[in-house]
Amino acid sequence: MTKNAKVSLVVIAVVVAVVAAFALLNRPDDTPPATAGGQPDVGTSAQLVRPDSHRLSGTADAKVTVVEFLDLECEACRAAFPGVEKLRAEYGDRVSFVMRYFPIPSHRNAELAARAVEAAGRQGKLELMYRAMYETQPTWGEKQEPQREAFVGFAQALGLDVTKFETDLDDPAVRERVRKDWDDGVALNVRGTPTFFVNGTMFQGNPTYEALKAVIDRELTK
Amino acid sequence: MNPTAFTTRLLPWVLTAGGAVGLVAAFVLTVEKTTLLKNPDYIPTCSIDPILSCGSIMRTAQAEVFGFPNPLLGIVGFAIVVTIGVVVLAGGSLPRWFWLGLQAGTLLGVVFVHWLIYQSLYVIGALCPYCMIVWAVTIPVFWYITVHNLGEGHLPAPRRLAALATGYHGVILTVWYAAIVLLVLQAFWSYWLSLL
Numbered sequence: 210m211t212k213n214a215k216v217s218l219v220v221i222a223v224v225v226a227v228v229a230a231f232a233l234l235n236r237p238d239d240t241p242p243a244t245a246g247g248q249p250d251v252g253t254s255a256q257l258v259r260p261d262s263h264r265l266s267g268t269a270d271a272k273v274t275v276v277e278f279l280d281l282e283c284e285a286c287r288a289a290f291p292g293v294e295k296l297r298a299e300y301g302d303r304v305s306f307v308m309r310y311f312p313i314p315s316h317r318n319a320e321l322a323a324r325a326v327e328a329a330g331r332q333g334k335l336e337l338m339y340r341a342m343y344e345t346q347p348t349w350g351e352k353q354e355p356q357r358e359a360f361v362g363f364a365q366a367l368g369l370d371v372t373k374f375e376t377d378l379d380d381p382a383v384r385e386r387v388r389k390d391w392d393d394g395v396a397l398n399v400r401g402t403p404t405f406f407v408n409g410t411m412f413q414g415n416p417t418y419e420a421l422k423a424v425i426d427r428e429l430t431k
Numbered sequence: 432m433n434p435t436a437f438t439t440r441l442l443p444w445v446l447t448a449g450g451a452v453g454l455v456a457a458f459v460l461t462v463e464k465t466t467l468l469k470n471p472d473y474i475p476t477c478s479i480d481p482i483l484s485c486g487s488i489m490r491t492a493q494a495e496v497f498g499f500p501n502p503l504l505g506i507v508g509f510a511i512v513v514t515i516g517v518v519v520l521a522g523g524s525l526p527r528w529f530w531l532g533l534q535a536g537t538l539l540g541v542v543f544v545h546w547l548i549y550q551s552l553y554v555i556g557a558l559c560p561y562c563m564i565v566w567a568v569t570i571p572v573f574w575y576i577t578v579h580n581l582g583e584g585h586l587p588a589p590r591r592l593a594a595l596a597t598g599y600h601g602v603i604l605t606v607w608y609a610a611i612v613l614l615v616l617q618a619f620w621s622y623w624l625s626l627l
Contacts, residue, residue, distance in 0.1 A: 213434070213598060217605040224609045228616060232624065314478040314486050355470070388490065395482070395556045398621055 254409050256393040258307050261386070263335060266297045267305030273408055273428045274305040275421070278394045280402040281323060281342040282316035282350045289403050290343045292418030296425065304425055308339065310390040311402050318349060318356040321378075323387045325360040328377035332369050341367065434597045435582045438575065445575045446516030449568040450509045456564040457505025463561075464489055464500045477560045482622045485559040493550045501547070505565055508540055512572055530585045533576055541573040548611065552618040566611065574604055 257276050258269075267274070277293065279286045297306050310327075312319030322342050329338030341363045349356040357378075364374040377383055394404070398411070405412035407424045414420055463475040467489055477485040488494060494501055515533065519525070544566050551558060578600045580586040581593040596603065616623055 211434070213601045216599065217601040220602060220605045220609060224613065228613070232627065235624070314474050314484055317474060384490075392556065400482075400622065 256396055257406055257409060259389070259393065262390075263308045263330065265306045265308050265336060265339075267300070267302050269305065271303060271305035273300075273303070273425050274307060274406075275425065276307045276309060276406040278309045278311035278390075278397075278399045278402060278404040278406075280311050280313045280316055280319045281326065281339075282319035282346065283313065283402045284346070284350070286403040287343050287346050289416045292416070292421060295418055296421060300425065303429070309394060310387045311394045311399055311404070312387065312391065313402060316350075317353055320387060321355065321357060321360065322349075323390075324378055324383050325363070325374075327383045327386055328374050328380075329364060329367065329369060331377050331383075332373065334367050334369060337367050338363060434600075438578050438582060438597055438600050442575045442579050443516045443519035445571050446512050447520060448516075449572040450512030450514075450516055453505060453509035453565055453568040453572070454513060456561045456568075457502040457509055460485070460489075460502035460559075460561045460565075461500060461506060464494075464502065479560075482557055482619055483560060484557045485561060488551065488555055488557055488559040488562065491550075491555055493547065493555065496543075504543075508536070509568075511536075527583075527585050530576070530580050530583070534580050534586065537569070537573040537576050540569050544569045548614070552614060556618075558615070558619070567608075570607055570611075571604055574607070575600070 258264075258274065262276075275293075275296075277289075293306065296304070310323040312323045314320075326335055326338045326342060329335055345359075345363065349359045360378070361371060361375060365371050397406070403416055405416050405421065407421070408428050412421065412424060463477070463485060467473050467475060467486065473486075475485040475489065477483070489500075497504075515525075547562065548566055551562065577586070578596050581588050582597045584593070
């Protein structure tokens, strides 16, 4: 074997060994990324709630802020939705709930749904559209064909100006708005939906009503 | 074995194979891009999850640096690289100015690819598998042209440097690849761990 080949193999062996050692050393036991120090791709709290992020309830100075990265087409998000609604009703303004779009690419209509919610928001009916999306999810979710007509139908049912709604749906600014939420989620280590952050810490486990309530109560008494 | 003879024989194969692979990747990216333009809700075949995602990358401004989709550059550039590789395999001998032109062209290519790597890892925060294929072939194409030009004296360089590049061509390429692999691993470290 030539010296060139030998040295190349040594380089490869060293790199593989170093990477394997690192992977074994900090293999996470579900380390919450928000608290794991030194991880380069953990975002900042500024990325968690942007000035233009949609606050469904509570105010910016609430003691507890819950941020949810959600995909309107995801069944687990739909499963968490009633719990979130209940928590919002119970805590009122004491807890701030912020909704961020995180449409997973494999869900064909998730991004369009997010844009539909954003477009409805331009006519002041963001929350109604957000609810409508979850409530009707079984009728349009997991489909391969674009569900644009269905969403336009929702807009009509909600009494929106349909022409404006359709223009907004295609507005690059709306698309960009959804993508910015997505980018923040990726930067914050969001890898699936729904991902909740309670006061900046990523919530681990199944986001049931009880589990979220326990974390919120703990934060409220701090 | 004379190392210069080896890299000289290797070069046309690197150009032909690297150019062909790069051409296919650039072609697929162009097709995906047009499909995406026809239907903004289209999900490209290489969008697997939040990190491995062509779709989010193809929608960025960085994907059209010069005002048109980057892969068009790849289709033109890699087609030339394949052609030159085949010409050399066919026994064609090319003058110094031609090799220097190729050096300049691939230098631009390799610089552009590294800028795209930087954008992908640190600005966009996602990886596009077809784009990574382009990264992977542009580097050896540039490198083996450089080795050839150093060995043949087309590029002015001290003899020792030329001998070093020729004798350790594989080491330098390996270190180059390793550096990029490490950067990719580091930038998305927690994601890779989550796959384990």
